[in-house]
Amino acid sequence: PAVHCLSTKWFAQRVFTVSYDQRQLIHDKLGIPLDKIGVTYNGWEHMAKVQPDESIFERMPAVKKGEYFYALGSLAGHKNFKWIREVARRNPDKTFVVAGGKDLRAFGDDTEAKDTHNVFYPGYVSDAENAALMKHCRLFLHPAVFEGFGIPPLEALALGAPIALAKASCLPELYGDTARYFDPYDYEVDLDALAARPVAPPDKVLAKYSWDKTAAFWLEEIKKYVEENKERFLNELFELIRIPSISSLSEHKPDMYRCAEQWTKIMLAAGADRAEVYETEGNPVAYGEKIIDPALPTVLVYGHMDVMPVDPIELWNTKPFEPVIKDGKIWARGADDDKGQAFMHAKAFEYLMKSGKLNCNVKFMIEGEEEIGSPSLPKFCRDHKDMLKADVILVSDTSMIGRDIPSITTGLRGLAYWQVEVTGPNADLHSGIFGGAVANPINVLCKLIADMQDEKGHITIPGFYDDVLEVTAEERAKMAKAPFNLENYKKSLDIKEVKGEEGFTTNERTGIRPTFDVCGIWGGYTGEGAKTVLPSKAYAKISCRLVPNQKHEKIAKLFKEYFESIAPDYVKVKVDYLHGGPSYVCPIDLPAYKAAEKAYEEVYGKQPVPVRSGGSIPIIATFEEVLGIKSVLMGFGLGSDAIHSPNENYPLEQFFNGITTIPLFYKYFGEIMKK
Numbered sequence: 096p097a098v099h100c101l102s103t104k105w106f107a108q109r110v111f112t113v114s115y116d117q118r119q120l121i122h123d124k125l126g127i128p129l130d131k132i133g134v135t136y137n138g139w140e141h142m143a144k145v146q147p148d149e150s151i152f153e154r155m156p157a158v159k160k161g162e163y164f165y166a167l168g169s170l171a172g173h174k175n176f177k178w179i180r181e182v183a184r185r186n187p188d189k190t191f192v193v194a195g196g197k198d199l200r201a202f203g204d205d206t207e208a209k210d211t212h213n214v215f216y217p218g219y220v221s222d223a224e225n226a227a228l229m230k231h232c233r234l235f236l237h238p239a240v241f242e243g244f245g246i247p248p249l250e251a252l253a254l255g256a257p258i259a260l261a262k263a264s265c266l267p268e269l270y271g272d273t274a275r276y277f278d279p280y281d282y283e284v285d286l287d288a289l290a291a292r293p294v295a296p297p298d299k300v301l302a303k304y305s306w307d308k309t310a311a312f313w314l315e316e317i318k319k320y321v322e323e324n325k326e327r328f329l330n331e332l333f334e335l336i337r338i339p340s341i342s343s344l345s346e347h348k349p350d351m352y353r354c355a356e357q358w359t360k361i362m363l364a365a366g367a368d369r370a371e372v373y374e375t376e377g378n379p380v381a382y383g384e385k386i387i388d389p390a391l392p393t394v395l396v397y398g399h400m401d402v403m404p405v406d407p408i409e410l411w412n413t414k415p416f417e418p419v420i421k422d423g424k425i426w427a428r429g430a431d432d433d434k435g436q437a438f439m440h441a442k443a444f445e446y447l448m449k450s451g452k453l454n455c456n457v458k459f460m461i462e463g464e465e466e467i468g469s470p471s472l473p474k475f476c477r478d479h480k481d482m483l484k485a486d487v488i489l490v491s492d493t494s495m496i497g498r499d500i501p502s503i504t505t506g507l508r509g510l511a512y513w514q515v516e517v518t519g520p521n522a523d524l525h526s527g528i529f530g531g532a533v534a535n536p537i538n539v540l541c542k543l544i545a546d547m548q549d550e551k552g553h554i555t556i557p558g559f560y561d562d563v564l565e566v567t568a569e570e571r572a573k574m575a576k577a578p579f580n581l582e583n584y585k586k587s588l589d590i591k592e593v594k595g596e597e598g599f600t601t602n603e604r605t606g607i608r609p610t611f612d613v614c615g616i617w618g619g620y621t622g623e624g625a626k627t628v629l630p631s632k633a634y635a636k637i638s639c640r641l642v643p644n645q646k647h648e649k650i651a652k653l654f655k656e657y658f659e660s661i662a663p664d665y666v667k668v669k670v671d672y673l674h675g676g677p678s679y680v681c682p683i684d685l686p687a688y689k690a691a692e693k694a695y696e697e698v699y700g701k702q703p704v705p706v707r708s709g710g711s712i713p714i715i716a717t718f719e720e721v722l723g724i725k726s727v728l729m730g731f732g733l734g735s736d737a738i739h740s741p742n743e744n745y746p747l748e749q750f751f752n753g754i755t756t757i758p759l760f761y762k763y764f765g766e767i768m769k770k
Contacts, residue, residue, distance in 0.1 A: 118132045139246070139249045139250055139252070139253040139301060139304060139305070140253070140305065140306055141222075141766065141769065142222070142226060142229075142250040142253050142254060143253045143254065145222045145223055145225075145226045146223055146226070147223060147224075147226040147227035147230050147254075148221065148223035148224045148226070148227050149227050150224075151217065151220065151224040151227050151228060152227070152231075154217060155192070155215050155217060157190070157215070158190055158192055158215055159190070160231040161231055161232075161233055162190055162233055163189075163190040163191060163192050163231075163232055163233060164179075164189065164190070164191045164192070164232065164233060164234050164235075164236050164286065165191075165192045165193075165194070165228050165229065165232035165234075165235050165236065165256075166179050166191070166192070166193045166194070166235070166236045166237065166238070167193075167194045167195060167220075167225060167228075167229075167235075167247045168193075168195045168237075168239065168247070174195075174238070174239050175238040175239055175240050175261065175279050176193060176195075176238070178238040178261075178279055178280075178282065179191055179193055179214070179236060179238060180214065181282040182282055182284060182286070183211070183213055183214045185282060185283065186213075186286060187212070187213055188213075189213060189286060190213050190214075190215070191213060191214045191215070192214075192215050192216075192217065192228060192232070193214065193215070193216050194216075194217055194218070194219070194220045194224075194225060194228060195218075195219065225250075226254055229250065229251045229254045229256045230254045230255065230256060232251075232256055233257075233290060234256075234257050234258070234259050234275075234286070234289070234290045235247070235248060235251040235256045235257065235258045235259070236259050237258065237259070237260045237261065237266070238260075238261045238277075238279045239261055239263070239264070239266075239279070240261060240263050240264065240279050241263065241264045242263075242264045242265055242266055245260070245264075245265070245266050245269060245270075248260055248266075248270060248274065249269075249270075249300070249301075249304055252273065252297040252300060252301060253297075253301060257275070257290065257294070258270070258273070258274045258275070259274065259275040259276070259277060259289050259290070260274045260275070260276055260277075261276070261277065261278075261279035262276040262277065262278060262279070263279055269300075269304075270300060271295070271299075271300065272294060272295040273294055273295050273296070273297045273299075273300045274294060275289050275290070275292045275294060277289060306763075306766065309762075310693070310697050310759060310762060310763070311697070313452070313758065313759060313762055314697055314698065314755070314759065316450065317446060317754075317755050317758050317759070318755055320446050320449075320450070321442075321446075321751050321754050321755055324442075325751065328438075328442055328751075328754070329420070329425075331361065331438075332418075332425075332434065332435060332438050332750075333418045333427075334357065335354070335357055335358075335361070335400075335429075335434050335438060336416065336418045336425075336427045336428070336429050336430065336434055336435075337416050337417065337418070338350050338353050338354045338357060338416075339402075339415075339416050339428075340353075340354040340400050340401050340402055340429075340463065341401065341402055341403070341404050341405075342378055342401035342402075342463055342464050342465075342466050342467050343403075343404060343466060343467050344404060348378070351378040351379060351400070351401065351463045352372070352379055354381075354400045354401075354463070355372045355379040355380070355381040355400065355461070355463065356372060356381075358370075358381035358383075358400060358459075358461050359371060359372060359381055359383060361438070361441050362381070362383030362441060362459055363383070364445075365441050365442070365444050365445035365448060366385055366444065366445060366448030366449070366453075367383040367384060367385050367444075367457075367459070368384060368385050368386060369383065369384060370382065370383030370384075370459070371383075373475065373479070375464075375471035375472070375474070375475050376470075376471045376474065377463070377464050377470055377471035378401065378462070378463030378464050378471065379463055380460060380461065380462050380463065380472070380475055381400065381459070381460075381461040382458070382459065382460055382461075382479075382482070383458070383459040384456070384457065384458040384459070385444070385448070385453070385456065385457045385458075386456045387453060387455075387456055388456070389456070391454065391455055391456055391765070392455045392456070392486045392487075392764060392765060392768040393455060393456040393457070393458060393484065393485040393486050394455050394456070394457050394458070394485060394486065394487055394488075394489050394761065394764065395458045395459075395460060395483060395485035395487070395488045395489070395724065396437075396440045396444075396457065396458065396459045396460070396488075396489050396490075397460050397461075397462075397488050397489070397490045397492075397718070397726070398433050398436065398437025398440065398459075398460075398461045398462075398490070398491065398492065399433045399437070399461065399462050399463065399464075399465035399466070399492070400433075400434065400437070400461050400462070400463050401462075401463045401464060401465055401466050401467070402428050402429040402432070402433075402434070402466065403428070403432070403466050403738075403739045405428055405741070407741065408741075410741035410742070411741045411742055412426070412741075412742055413426050413427070413742075415427060415428040415743075416428060418430065420747070423746060423747050423748065424744040424745060424746050424747065425744060425745045425746075425747065425750065426742060426743070426744045427743065427744075428743050429743070430736075430743050430744055430745040431732045431736040431738050431743060431744070431745040432492065432732070432736070432738035432739070432743065433465070433491070433492045435745040435750055436491040436492060436730065436731060436732060436745075436753065437461060437491065437492075439491060439731065439750065439753035439754045439757060440459070440489070440491065440757060441459075442754045443753075443754050443757035443758050443761075444457055446754070446758055447758050447761060452758070452761075452762070453761065454761060454762065454765030454766075455761050455764060455765050455768075456485075458482075458483065458485060460483065462475075465492075465714065468713070469713070469714040469717070472714055472717070473714075473717050473721055476717070476718065476721045476722055477721055480721070480722060483722055483724075484722075485722075485724055486687070486724070486768065487685075487686075487687035487724060487725060487726070487727055487764070488715075488718055488722075488724050488725070488726040488727070489687070489726070489727055489729060489757075489760070490715070490726050490727065490728050490729065490730075491728075491729050491730050491731060491753065491757075492712070492728070492730060492732075493708070493728045493729075493730030493732065494730050494731075494732040494733055494734055494736070495703075495730060495731060495732070495733060495749075496577055496578065496704060496706065497578070497733070498733060498746065498748065498749065499699065500577070500578060500701075500704065501695040501696075501698075501699045501701065501702075501703035501704070502577065502703050502704040502705070502706045503681075503688065503691055503692065503695070503703045503704075503705055503706065503727070503728060503729060503730075504681075504706050504707075504708050504728035504730060505570070505680065505681045505682075505683060505688070505705040505706065505707060505728075506606065506607065506642070506643055506678070506679065506680045506681070506706075506707035506708065507678060507679045507680075507707075507708050507710065507711050507712050507715060507716070507728075508606075508609075508640040508641055508642055508678050508707075508708070508709055508710065508711055509640070509641035509642070509643075509645060509647050509675065509676055509677045509678030509679075509711060509716070510638060510639070510640060510641065510647060510674075510675050510676045510711050511638065511639045511641060511647040511650045511651050511654070511672070511675040512614075512636070512637070512638045512639075512672070512673045512674050512675060513636070513637050513638075513651070513654060513655070513670055513671060513672050513673060514634065514635070514636050514637075514670075514671045514673055515540070515634065515635050515637060515658060515668065515669065515670050515671075516632060516633075516634050516668065516669040516670075516671075517536040517537075517539055517540045517543070517618075517632065517633045517634075517662070517666050517667075517668050518536060518631060518632050518666060518667045518668075518669070519533060519534050519535065519536040519539070519629075519630070519631060519632075519665070519666050520533055520629070520631050521631065522631050523619075523628050523629065523630050523631050524628070524629040524631075525627065525628070525629070526627040526628055526629040527627055529629050530629055533629060533665075534663070534665040534666055535629050535630065536618060536630055536631065536632055536633040536666055537618045537619055537630060537633040539633070539662075539663065539665075539666050540616070540618070540633040540634075540635060541616075543658065543661060543662060543668075544613055544616075544635065544637070546661060547611055548611055551596065551597040552594070552595050552596035552597055553596060553597075554609065554611045554639075555657075556650075556653050556654055556657045557653070557657060558653050559609070559650065559653060560609075562644045562645050562646065562649070563609065563642055563644060563645060564642060564643045564644035564645075564680060566603075566607045566707075569683070570683055570705055571603065571607075573683070573702075573704060573705050574602060574603065574606070574607075574704065574705055574706065574707065575600070575602075576704050577602060577704045577706065579600075579601070579602055581593070581601060584601065595608075596608055603707075605709040606706065606707030606708060606709055607642060607707045608642060609639060609640060609641050609642050609645060610639060610640045611637070611639050612637070612638050612639075612640075613635055613636070613637055614636040614637065614638050615634075615635065615636040616633075616634070616635040616636075617633070617634050617635075618630045618632055618633030618634055619633070636673075637654075639654070640709060640711075641677075641678050642678055642680075642707075643678045643679065643680035644678075644680075645678060646677070647675030647676060647677060648675070650675075651672045651675060654670070655670040655672070658670055676711050676713035676716070677713065677716035677717070677720070678711070678716060679712070679715045679716040679719065679726070680707075681725060681726065681727055681728065682725075683705055685725055685727070686764065686767045686768060687725070687727045687760075687764055688727055689763070689767060690760050690761075690762075690763035690764035690767055691703070691727050691729050691760050693759070693763045694729075694756050694757070694759035694760040694762075694763055695729075695756060697756075697759050698752055698755055698756045698759065699752075715728070729756075729757070729760065731749045731750070731752060731753040731756075732745070732749065733746065733749060
């Protein structure tokens, strides 16, 4: 349409098409400079993975495998189905199958598509039915007189079918010597001779138009966009950082609203249809969205605008809320956690919008209470469940193993935490007079705690491991690729040896296995000097880190029952459950994980390592529980970024790599979900 063409000419920063033939046509017709027109090819891998549905032949019993000529197209007149009809009339001894619309528009005239003795019109077919028809045809025919790319012949080549194409438009450019060519206006073509013509193997063409090659093109375009806009990106991020949005300090409540309003401006400027600030029982949530087609996959981006307090201020080398670039890093509170990382998503979204490459719907949810445990967000999610519907939640609030070692956090451990009290006599006693006759609660508590684990580091609570989700050998093998030096680890902690559950490595013990730890223990006399006392009471604080599938409520009950059951009659015990939180796991076969994996690999040149974190982010598990959506933790921070500490920083390289990587996630996610 003329309006679309003029809009492209006047407003687009960059135009993309699917062949150099089309590139030249756009230049000739619209006058757009050639250096502003990029070429990004289609791909074919989706078709090679489709399982052919052979039942299509049951609908057409007269069509014999290996003996028919096959064509596929839309209703558009330029597809030139008229050529097939006319050629079929001249070849009554040959069979033709034409899939697509059974409508007179398919021929560009007033002829209706009806089955004849040698031409069959199955109508629209599924990918699986199409694959079967391509796989078994004698020759795939594509008589189109005009094409932007012509993907059906590429799909046919991927399935091993021979192809014959109209010698027109961009088709010879794209398919070269892998195809046979014919005059799309010559109805007297010799089909037997056409089918017999020798052609080159399709390998080079399939390699040229692979998704990997297309991704490489995307990557260069993204890098160019980032390079051209670096200074602007940083200036916009610094505006956000300068707002002291500290959620734990009530005097910064107005700053939370300022920050939320700033986020709505960022989202709208990037291309969101709408963005607004939502009230919660606590701090606000900034929400925005861009819905390009309800039928397409939807990605919900989660981040947080709040930051940690800056104390102790005297340890900072710069002003916390005046960002400074030094030594290749941004130094400021929130530079990484999470303003810098969340902002990457806004700029990646901006690129996708301006380049016209957005292939998913996008929603943003930026909260203001993550650093204080997200107390208001579960209710917000329940109240706005329909608004937040998505296929995946994308989060950048975690770290990579190293600047050149990409990793994806695939698991977060849960938590259960108790305080126990053991009581012996009704008062502290003289240890000389009563010792040996009355049980010492501290001794008993130590024995009870010791009995919670056996000599192999196995937790002895009955039923404790019943729900543990065992990690597959594949994932353990990938985790093992993470660089880890045991000797350096021991040296950094000043220990001679490590200790943990037998049969697992140190990294596995801290990531994929549950643990039992005494966090504090006290009782009796702990002051200066000596006091010979047999105490009345002893106390301990105990925690278990839990792995995916373990429920903290269930573990809390199991621990209490077991602790009470093994307590001897000469003491009384009390168990108080203080708090807990669920664990989370992202399966490595999840489509969104696969998309993130391919995106990291494209930018960093190596597959990311799946990492199970020993820590917890309870809100991630809450998303799955309340919204029913899995999250992919696609972080770009580094362990040296000093988040939550003085002198927080974020390397510029990581910031810009994040903006470069995220659009590729959308590319691959859209392609995978299309299957």
